[in-house]
Amino acid sequence: MEKEFRFIGKETPRKDAGEIVRGKAKFIDDLKLTGMLYGKILRSPHPHALIKEIDASRAKKIDGVKAVLTYKEIPGWRAGLPSHIGVLDRKVRFVGDAVALVAAETEEIAEEALELIDVHYEPLQAVYDVEEAMKPGALQLYTQFPGNVFPLACPWMGPNSLQEVVMGDVEKGFAESDIIVEGTCTYENIPNPLPLESPGVIASWEGPEELTVWSSSQCPYLLKVTLHYAMGRINVRSIAAHCGGSFGTKVMPWHLVFYAAALAKAARKPVKLCYTKAEHFAAFTLRLGSRFSGRVGIKKDGSVMAVSGDWFINAGFCSDAAQGMVAVGCGEVQLMVRCANWNIKPKLVCTNRNASKMVRGYGGQELEAAFIPVLTMALEKAGLDPFEFFKKNYVKPGDGYYWRDGNWWVCRGINYEKVMEKGAEVFGWKDKWKGWLKPTSVSGTKRTGVGVGMHGNADVGEDVSEAYVRLDPDATAVIYSCVSEHGTGQRSSLCKMVAEVLKLPVERISMAPPDSLVNPYEFGPVGSRGTYAIGSAVIRAAEDARQKLLEKSAPLLDTRPEELDTEDGMIFIKGRNDKKIPWKAGIGFDRTCFGYGRFEPDFTVPNFMMIFVEVEVDTETGKIDLRRVVAATDVGQVIDSQSLTNQLHGCLGSAGLDSAIFEESVLDKKLGRILNPNMLDYKWRTFLELPAFDTVILETPFQTHLFKSIGVGEIVTSPAPPAVLMAVSNAIGKRLAEYPLTPDKILRALGKVKENKARSTQ
Amino acid sequence: MSPYFITLIVNNQRYVLEIGNRPGGVKPSHTLAHTLRENLGLTGTKVGCNKGECGACTVLLEGKPVLSCLVLTVECDGKSITTIEGLEDSQTGKLDPIQQSFLESGAFQCGFCTPGMIMSVKALLSSSSSPTDEEIREALSGHYCRCISHYHVLEAVTRALHKSR
Known part of the structure; x- marks a missing residue:
């Protein structure tokens, strides 16, 4: 079918491309306010301790120091879910x-x-393991969370937010199963999403209850709302700079704002607080620790009959969104595998390490990375091809x-089988898949193996968005939508959508800055x-603005709006070329024309992503x-095809695929320290190790969107870790069940080094 | 003690800076990245790790790529430095072909690593008119990009090479 779009799907440079390649895009650390001070944080060397005494008098005497705050003199702001974290506390709960x-x-004076x-x-006993933390007698991080277990309610998702996967009758399901397997898998390497730009904020008080915050947030309006409730119902204006990568981690950096705002209040000056890379590593955001331990029952034909088990989630020292x-x-696991009988019980646990917070993959990646290796034990027993299993x-x-x-909710999206088949064909799955624990090829000490992963998400239509569009008489339009640019090209894509509706060149569409004072509500x-x-x-x-424009223009053209x-920038009668008026005539030279749009949550349209991987394992090293x-x-x-393929390649970054191979925050469980908080010891993939990467993208219309489109960026990382684990297991002929697959684990599985305390499902 | 000055030629412009603790001065401990950003306002040079591990702060010193967070400003007396702001034509604003290629290939996502990468590519293409694919990857191997724009960056370099032929 011939596409009728003029802008949608056409390759045009991103609106901010010029700024970015010129070095003119302003990130948070590029901003300076007059009289601005610099904030720094003294951090705990202990994983768990009480502050017996603290004396800042020497620090206060230094020339140039304008404020020093300890837990004794901070505002009573509180955040967390449920609210449990203040600005500073007499008790410290992790190193950092x-x-x-x-x-x-x-900054030098502050340091x-x-x-x-x-x-x-006064050091206290610390706990790092989820099951240890829940044992009677384990030291409690918070008196209000006995057993170190957080309540699972998430009020902003509604009064009945999903807290488990429980339905049907699992005992009946197991009784009807041909194959039942049981096992444990751990995805507890707490990789760091680590955007290149470390997080930062600037806080400036305009009045006793009026705070302006500049930040690298991905969601400036949501940050305003979060701060309003956390900081005693004050009026917050939240402005986003260009965001130097987030992957969910910079959605709402309330803790940085707490520190900067407390200092700004005490010093009566604006305060900038930008984390160093070491702080970014040790005291910002890790992925959740995830351990699944349970049983799966299937029929020989691959129908899943029952799933039951415990999902242990390690949130680190606090929770604000876990x-x-x-x-x-819990929702995403159901999208991946249809089953009538479930009993998965999550336990969200706090431990004495840096916090796990929002990250791309958002719960589903963590659960599935640990669950799929257990599930696929059943496929191995039944001799089922995982690609066919996921497709079914x-x-x-x-x-x-x-x-x-x-x-x-009932799915009213599209069927993804066609794109799965296409992906398998491009990858060559049918030739490369040799069966469970069988390598695709062997050459000396090198063995190759393949794996496949699948992930879906119905949050594509989550939460509320509002927007205005203003039409100006000079035939330009302005979008008001509180979206910051964090790498997806979203601001540009929104301009393309409006250009298409108004049939106006993209260059004539601009967007108001991401500022909560200017824009309406946006999640x-x-x-x-x-x-x-x-x-x-x-x-x-x-569309609303366009309709108003046509309504105003109709009398001038002696017709009805629907004929126009x-x-x-010209208004005319459809199918006729003889009578035209410019926007200036329709709108009026001294007026503007305003439209309003709102989106209500819709959980009926999931997206899906299938990832195929091929690995080569050196059995010697x-x-x-x-x-x-292949994605x-x-x-x-x-x-926008460039933004789309860029996003799909992102599967390798942001604690995604490589969290199965080498990415790991190495936690010393004696001292509580992360041992690799720098970019040499924390491993990352360089240009020299890029795999061949193919994207397979189909365009089957979604009836839910004016342009038949659906978003996909966030889910790209999620199917990858279990696909890699599958591929490596197949390459070496041994089932693996603990991420990341560092050489020691491979050699242990091959019996080439002594068994340590590695977990195995075998 | 009489004041001590150093001279930097940044993007063909001469700057004379006082060494010392006075406001606006350069301390002996200041890195080139700090001076470019804080004293000269050239914030196009990004600081990612500030420890020489991520490549974001790459600038050209006498035409060679250096990590400006590992170079002390006082070492640069009399030397010529090019930053991302110095690549476009200062008269016409026309982009350098490498900048233009990055723009056309959409070779960035968040854009924080982009200035550093462009400077490394500039150094590579200034010293070699037909680098191999391996040499291109090697030249970029010190640059961290967490969004994974690598594939589009490689396309941009190829595009720039074609433009220069």
Whole structure:
């Protein structure tokens, strides 16, 4: 079918491309306010301790130091879910926990002052393992969370937010199964999403209850709302700079704002606080620790009959969104595998390490990475091809699932079988798949193996978006939508959508800055919701503005609005070329024309992503070489092909695929320290180790979107880790069940080094 | 003690900076990245790790790529430095062909690593008119990009090579 679009799907440079390649794009650390001070944080060397004494008097005497704060003199702001974290506390709960804050005229002076704060700690016993933390007698991190277990309710997702996967009758399901397997798998390497730009904020008080915050947030409006409730109902204006990578981690950096705002209040000056890379590693955001231990029953034909088990989730020292990730993870596992009988019980546990917070993959990646290796033990016993299994079992139009709000939703999306088949064909799956624990090829000490992963997400239509579109008489349009640019090209894609609605060149569409003072409510570009949720709000605002323009113009052209159309800033009667008026005439030279659009949550349209991987394992050294990746998905309609393929390649980054191979925050379980908080010891893939990467993108129309499109960026990382684990297991002929697959684990599985305490499902 | 000055030629412009603790001055401990950003306002040079591990702060010193977070400003007296701001034509604003290629190939996502990568490619293509694929990857291997724009970056370099032929 011939595409009729003028802008959608056409390759045009991103609106901010010029700024980026010129070095003119302004990130948070590029901003300076007059009289601005610099904040620094003294951090705890202990994983768990009470502050017995703290004396900051020497630090306060340094020239240039404008404020020093300890737990004794901070505002009573509180955040967390449920609310449990203040600005500073007398108790520290991980190595890197904030102990004191300093604001000074320069960063150097602030750092010098930190060294002059005298702290006497009483160390407490620390706990790092989820099951240890839950044992009677384990030291409690918070008195209000007995057993170190957080309640699972997530009020902002609704009164019945999903807290488990429980339905049907699992005993009956197991009784009807041909094959039952039981096992444990751990995805507890707590990889760091680690955007290149470390997080930062600037806080400035305009009045006693009026705070302006500049940040690298991905969701500036959501940050405003979060801070409003956390900081005693104050009025917050939240402005986003260009965001130097987030992957979910910078959605709402309330803790940085707490520190900067407390210092700004005390010093009566704006304060900038940007984390160093070491702080970014040790005290910002890790992925959740995830351990699945349970049973799966299937029929010989691959029908899943019953799943039961415990899902242990390690949140680190606090939780601000982990309950939401548990809810979404519980939903996503159902999208991947249809089954009538479930009993998965999550336990969200706090331990004495840096916190796990929002990250791309958002619960589903963590659950599935640990669950799939157990599930596939059953496929191995039944001799089933995992590609065929996923294709058969994922949720199709008409199938239902419990989503994060606890409600049952029925899928009205599209069928993904065609793109899965296409992906398999491009990858050569049928030739390369030799059966479970069988290598694809063997050459000396090198063995290759293949794996496949599948992931779906119904959050593509989550939460509310609002937008305005303003038409100006000079035939330009302005979008008001509180979206910051964090790498997905979303702001540009929104301009393309409005250009298409108004039939106006993209160059004539601009966007208001991401500022909560200017723009209406916007949840933000998360969960692949940019295209469907944000896009639909913006499209509706553009349609509303267009309608008003045509209504105003109709009398001038002696006709009815429905007879009119507009293109390139002219208004005319459809199918006729003789009578035209410019926007200026229709709108009025001294007026503007305003449209409003809103998107209401819709959980009925999941997206899906299938990833194929091929690895080569050196059985002599245990090293894994990622040879090839194929990412296959159906997007309905491509909006911007460069942004789309860039996002799909992102599967290798942000604690995604490589969290199966080498990415790991190495936690010393004696001292509580992360041992590799730098970019040499924390491993990352370089240009020299890039695998061959193919994207397979189909465009089967989604009826839910004006341009038949759906978002996909967020889910790309999620199917990859279990696919890699499968590929490596097949290459070496041994089942593996603990990430990441570092050479020691490979050699241990091969019996080439002594068994340590590695977990195995065999 | 009489004041001590150093001279930097940044993007063909001469800057004379006082060494010392006075406001606006350069301390002996200041890195080139700090001076470019904080004293000269050239914030196109990004600081990712500030420890020489990520490549973001790459600039050209006497035409050679260096990590400006590992170079002390006082070492650069009399030397010529090119930053991302110095690549476009200062008269016409026309982009350098490498910048233009990055723009056309969509060779970035968040864009934080982009200036550093462009400077490394600039150094590579200034010293070699037909680098091999391996040499291109080697030249970029010190640059961290967490969004994974690598594939589009490689396409941009190829595009720039074609433009220069």
